[in-house]
Amino acid sequence: MKKSTTAICMIIYLLAVTLVFSGVSVLCNVDTVDAYPSQDGSVDLTGIDFNTDVVTIQAVAAMIYDGVFYMLEDFAANNIMQKGFPYGSENGSMKDYGTVQIILKLPADCMYAISARNTSYAQRLFINGEEYAPIGVTGESAESVTPRTTRYTEAFRPEEDTTEIILHYSNFVHADTGGLYTLTLGSVDNVTRIGQQKTLQVTVSAVAQLTAMLFFFGLFLFFTKSRYLLWFSLACGCIALRGLITGDKALMLLLPNLNWDLTIRLEYLTTCGMALFSVLYLIGLFPGTANKWAVRSFTVFCALNAAFICLVPPLVFTANITPVLMIYVAFSAYLLLAVMIAAIRKKKSTILSGTEQILLFIGLTVYLILAAWEIYAHENAVYLLGLDFAQVGMMIFLFINQLTLALGFSRTERKLDAAQQSERELEESNRMLERLDKLKNDFLQNISHEMRTPLMVMSGYAQLADWQIGAGSADGETQENLRVVSKEARRLAELASGLLDVSADVAWERSPVSAAALFEHAAVTCRPILAKNGNKLEIRVEDGLPALHVNEDMIIQVLLNLTVNACRHTRNGTVLFNAQCTIHNSQLRDSVTITVEDNGSGIAPELLPHVFERRVSGDGGNGLGLAICKDAVESHGGEISIENIPGGGTWVTFTLPVKKEEAEDESDNFAG
Numbered sequence: 001m002k003k004s005t006t007a008i009c010m011i012i013y014l015l016a017v018t019l020v021f022s023g024v025s026v027l028c029n030v031d032t033v034d035a036y037p038s039q040d041g042s043v044d045l046t047g048i049d050f051n052t053d054v055v056t057i058q059a060v061a062a063m064i065y066d067g068v069f070y071m072l073e074d075f076a077a078n079n080i081m082q083k084g085f086p087y088g089s090e091n092g093s094m095k096d097y098g099t100v101q102i103i104l105k106l107p108a109d110c111m112y113a114i115s116a117r118n119t120s121y122a123q124r125l126f127i128n129g130e131e132y133a134p135i136g137v138t139g140e141s142a143e144s145v146t147p148r149t150t151r152y153t154e155a156f157r158p159e160e161d162t163t164e165i166i167l168h169y170s171n172f173v174h175a176d177t178g179g180l181y182t183l184t185l186g187s188v189d190n191v192t193r194i195g196q197q198k199t200l201q202v203t204v205s206a207v208a209q210l211t212a213m214l215f216f217f218g219l220f221l222f223f224t225k226s227r228y229l230l231w232f233s234l235a236c237g238c239i240a241l242r243g244l245i246t247g248d249k250a251l252m253l254l255l256p257n258l259n260w261d262l263t264i265r266l267e268y269l270t271t272c273g274m275a276l277f278s279v280l281y282l283i284g285l286f287p288g289t290a291n292k293w294a295v296r297s298f299t300v301f302c303a304l305n306a307a308f309i310c311l312v313p314p315l316v317f318t319a320n321i322t323p324v325l326m327i328y329v330a331f332s333a334y335l336l337l338a339v340m341i342a343a344i345r346k347k348k349s350t351i352l353s354g355t356e357q358i359l360l361f362i363g364l365t366v367y368l369i370l371a372a373w374e375i376y377a378h379e380n381a382v383y384l385l386g387l388d389f390a391q392v393g394m395m396i397f398l399f400i401n402q403l404t405l406a407l408g409f410s411r412t413e414r415k416l417d418a419a420q421q422s423e424r425e426l427e428e429s430n431r432m433l434e435r436l437d438k439l440k441n442d443f444l445q446n447i448s449h450e451m452r453t454p455l456m457v458m459s460g461y462a463q464l465a466d467w468q469i470g471a472g473s474a475d476g477e478t479q480e481n482l483r484v485v486s487k488e489a490r491r492l493a494e495l496a497s498g499l500l501d502v503s504a505d506v507a508w509e510r511s512p513v514s515a516a517a518l519f520e521h522a523a524v525t526c527r528p529i530l531a532k533n534g535n536k537l538e539i540r541v542e543d544g545l546p547a548l549h550v551n552e553d554m555i556i557q558v559l560l561n562l563t564v565n566a567c568r569h570t571r572n573g574t575v576l577f578n579a580q581c582t583i584h585n586s587q588l589r590d591s592v593t594i595t596v597e598d599n600g601s602g603i604a605p606e607l608l609p610h611v612f613e614r615r616v617s618g619d620g621g622n623g624l625g626l627a628i629c630k631d632a633v634e635s636h637g638g639e640i641s642i643e644n645i646p647g648g649g650t651w652v653t654f655t656l657p658v659k660k661e662e663a664e665d666e667s668d669n670f671a672g
Contacts, residue, residue, distance in 0.1 A: 032056040032184070037086075042103035042162070045185070050110065054186035054194060057102065062087040062167075062180055066098040069138075069168050072129040075101065087180050094119065097140055100167035100180060106158050113155045113191035117181040117248065119169035121147035121260065126166040127156045136260070142172035147260040150252040153195055155188050174264070175319035202243060202250040209240035212402060228284025231277045232405070236398060238273035241266065261314065268309045268317060275328040276302040278367075278397070282335055285360070289342040290335050298331050336364050355407065363400030370396075484524055510636075512547040512659045513555075515579035515592055521552075522559035522577070529564055534572040535598075537563075542580040545592055546658040554632045555656065561625040562596040562652050569650070570600030582655050591638065591655045599649040603642070611642055629654070 032054045035043050043061045063084035074080060084101065085092035094100075100119060106112065114127070122136030122145055136148030147170075156163075165183075184191055213236035220229035244251040245263050252258060276299065283295060305324060309317045340361060465478050519539045530537055548555070559577065566575045578595040603611060610616045612630045626642070633640040633654045640654035 037061040057183040059180045064092045097170040102165040104163040113188040115153040124168040138170040213237040231281035235277035238270040242270035363397040367397040549659040566598035602644045
């Protein structure tokens with residue numbers, strides 16, 4: 001994939017992610033009207049069209065009466081022994097237990113719904129004196145309280161223009177003293193729809209994160225050496241679980257009876273896991289960038305913190321969340337700095353390209369900024385847009401990492417394709433070398449075989465001449481024998497010269513020669529071979545044969561090889577050389593058929609189909625003679641075959657091309 005294509009794919013991916021989550025956010029977002037208290041402390045909603053609008057009542061509209069539980073009757077009878085303070089003011093904070101009062105001016109005789117997260121961490125709700133389903137059990141001591149956190153939605157119909165909402169809260173389990181969240185008020189349909197949309201938003205995010213977790217865990221199972229895939233998978237799982245148990249508590253819809261103590265521990269454990277697995281993931285991508293003792297210390301710190309969360313009461317570990325989060329952010333910042341320095345100096349190896357490193361830095365930087373803002377928001381009770389900024393930052397980090405890993409796998413796939421292509425080319429080169437090696441071996445065997453025949457002829461004639469000279473009977477035959485020796489010596493030299501020509505990739509030279517001349521030359525050479533077994537040679541040549549267009553030495557070698565084979569299986573018999581025209585059709589005679597026939601013992605039937613294969617022999621020979629004959633004939637464009645003759649002997653037939661001009665003349669004569 002080209003760089004331009006990669007850049008386009010990156011842009012398309014980021015746009016797709018942005019489009020999907022923006023679409024979900026838009027679909028799950030409902031325009032609301034913010035409502036604040038008037039001078040008398042009540043919230044005037046008489047001018048709101050509740051058919052279309054949904055009101056968000058800010059927490060500052062509430063009056064806090066800490067340390068006492070008041071009922072509607074107490075406020076009506078002015079039986080208030082303690083002064084109330086606006087929520088968020090210097091004295092208007094929620095301590096261990098107390099009462100929240102909100103006064104609304106609403107049109108009567110209409111059905112409304114109110115929805116919010118319950119006050120932390122147990123609540124009783126009263127609307128105009130009527131109690132609705134409690135969340136947990138409130139009380140004035142830790143022993144009498146059962147904490148629980150979830151989102152509630154309740155419908156009511158006011159009978160008067162003033163609606164009074166009273167909340168009793170208790171918090172003996174969390175160090176942040178609890179909190180009061182904004183109330184959503186509107187028609188039943190609109191408020192229900194908002195709740196469903198919020199649930200959908202959380203569910204979509206959780207499903208995306210869980211899908212990413214399973215996908216990268218599956219990759220890890222197939223690529224176990226890439227440990228960073230496991231860490232990334234676990235980080236995604238922590239993000240998904242934390243999103244379900246924080247905010248609007250979507251997990252409580254599936255498990256309404258889930259123990260609060262377990263959920264708060266899971267919330268803090270997933271935060272610890274997010275930090276640890278994200279760090280391990282980065283170290284896996286950039287091995288050796290961070291000091292190993294610093295990494296080990298951070299890992300031990302996270303493990304001890306996880307054990308601390310599991311063992312001590314929530315009131316204890318929630319009191320230490322801020323310094324813990326600061327350590328998480330500080331170490332992440334240190335790791336980011338170490339990775340940036342290593343990337344700039346190019347001192348450490350990484351599996352990421354430059355583009356992938358930049359993307360990773362952007363994602364990590366966004367996450368650190370939003371995580372730091374989450375610490376500030378938690379300390380100052382700032383609930384901007386109702387978002388968990390650490391989770392939003394981790395989501396951004398998640399999808400940028402998915403893009404980074406996708407780019408890495410794409411690059412790995414390209415390298416694999418290149419390696420496979422190189423492997424295929426290497427295999428082809430190896431096959432070519434094997435073929436060349438076989439050709440070399442076959443060539444050397446052929447030369448060895450072909451040189452053996454003239455040497456054998458030279459030896460026979462030289463011995464005969466030596467005997468004649470030693471006996472004092474040297475005559476013209478002796479001179480003829482010596483000339484044969486000289487002729488075979490020249491042919492041997494030509495074979496050696498041909499060897500050099502072949503090594504230089506020079507083609508064998510062809511020339512016109514008559515079949516009779518070939519037979520005569522072969523006959524002179526074969527005489528000592530035939531005489532050893534008492535055989536004689538007959539020659540038959542059809543009249544008017546055109547000249548052959550062949551390499552004379554190669555064809556003589558074919559005749560010699562066939563004669564040697566015939567003499568091995570023939571005693572006191574006859575070897576026949578026969579040449580006649582080959583007619584392929586009635587108009588043209590374009591080749592000559594040559595037959596070498598003997599009346600010996602023949603060839604075993606089971607061996608006959610394989611006699612032209614190399615190293616196949618029925619009498620202990622080297623099995624090269626007939627294979628060389630086949631190669632020589634086929635190199636001339638001819639064909640060769642062998643048959644057993646009924647009654648004994650063999651018949652070898654092969655065709656050779658004639659000189660083109662003479663073939664055309666013969667064709668004309670035949671036509672005339």
